[in-house]
Amino acid sequence: MNVLRLLVVGTLLHAKQISRSPFEVAIALVVPVVQATLAVHLFRAGGEQHRLLEAAVGAGVMGVWSSVLFGSGGAIQNQRWQGTLEMIMLAPRRPVLVILPITIATGVTGIYALLATLLWGRFLYGIRLDFAHPAAFVVAAVVCVIALGMFGLLLAATFVLMRNANALANTLEYPVWLVSGMLVPITVLPSWTGPLAAVLPTTWGARALREATSGGPVWPSLTICLGISLLCLALGGFALTYVERRARAAATLALA
């Protein structure tokens, strides 16, 4: 119970902190809407008017991924720059329980992108929000955000080991959008991308949301998404413990 409280309070705290950054807020407000507008016009140009809702959802999931990628990837580095990393690591809890709320908070922030693209599509382009499985869509969105937050923990733990983590984060945005089938169906990609797509939780999360939107078996995709994310959480937890011990031993916790 205490652990759950820690996770919920921590997530709310970090979500509030992110929402105090004018830069984060402005980017989160505008960029997903631009992406959604682009997707809508592209789908219209391709004569796929019946798939506009799918396009808006896809653009929203792209926004969630961007938020998790940049937020979680830089989670530990940001704490270090703010001078709060030592305090976090000194907390009488396992590091994974202290960092996980940060990465889930980036997913929660990203869910704005999903809401914004849907509302934008509804009010500006008159896209009817006729979800095939409305209740499943809400569940899928919540599970997807939590799952991506867990995946974010693995990113946070591994990125901190790399000197060029920023470069990796910048590089990973479009490949994951592409390979996960957020807007482009995986079937049109070269066959070698299939195994890559299969191990990414983003693929299954995007698929679950698409199936809840246009019809299809939502729950198997969502279960796989959650399963892979739990595995990422476990790996991230091990990596984080290793990084923390190494940094304490070498006295480099506060060093960039």
Next chain:
Amino acid sequence: MKTLRLMTVGGAIAYRALFNWTTPGMFVGTLLVGPLFQLLFFAYLGRQLQVADDRFYIVGNAVLTASLACVFGGTMAVANERRFGTLGHVLLSPRSRTAIFWGRVIPYAGNGLLIAVVTLAVGALLLGLRIPLGALPGLFLAMAAGSLACGFFGLTLGALGLRFRDVWVVSNVSVALLLLLTGVNVPAANLPGWMVTVGHFLPITHAAEAARRLAAGDGMAAAAPALGQELLVGAGYAVAAVALLKIFEVESRRRASLDAL
């Protein structure tokens, strides 16, 4: 001659200073691999939706990839001086600030050109696009014009940084808008009229059009008007940047807010 030296040597030193934190890994990851995946993303999306052929997406996105380095570079040329507390020293210089800041844009434009060339080459190889050999010099010119226009566009945004606190929001949003408004990913015929009109005043729009004509084998004569328009847009932003820099410099001195962040 002295002004030319100031522009080239000053620009090169400032470029090195502002990029002192980078490493080959960061450069390749952020400026070469990322834009290549952007090209692939839109090329596959275009294929799937059958909005336009591969040439449309590969050539258009290759030209657009220059914008990342050029817009952010141009913005950094002014905004980072303020952030690092060195803007006052630059403005105390007895030399022309116009020459100093225009000189800053040139290395970033060169950087953008390199990115565009690499992205076009790799994208065309990966997706099997054949470009007539005779079109290559013209394509180089179109990409150079697009990069230069983007650099001056970034400098204009950077000048706004003398007045507004968080200019990076403007830069990030502008780069996202270039994806939509330049007609690189959605053909102009499928965009609302006002978006097309706005696109005409943005960098990349005309350079991408010129590059597509050249890649289609239409020849330099067909591409020249669009190329001229791109240069005109670039020149417009160069003038706008200098005017804004001048206005905000005077205003900052008057209000003693030059180094206020």
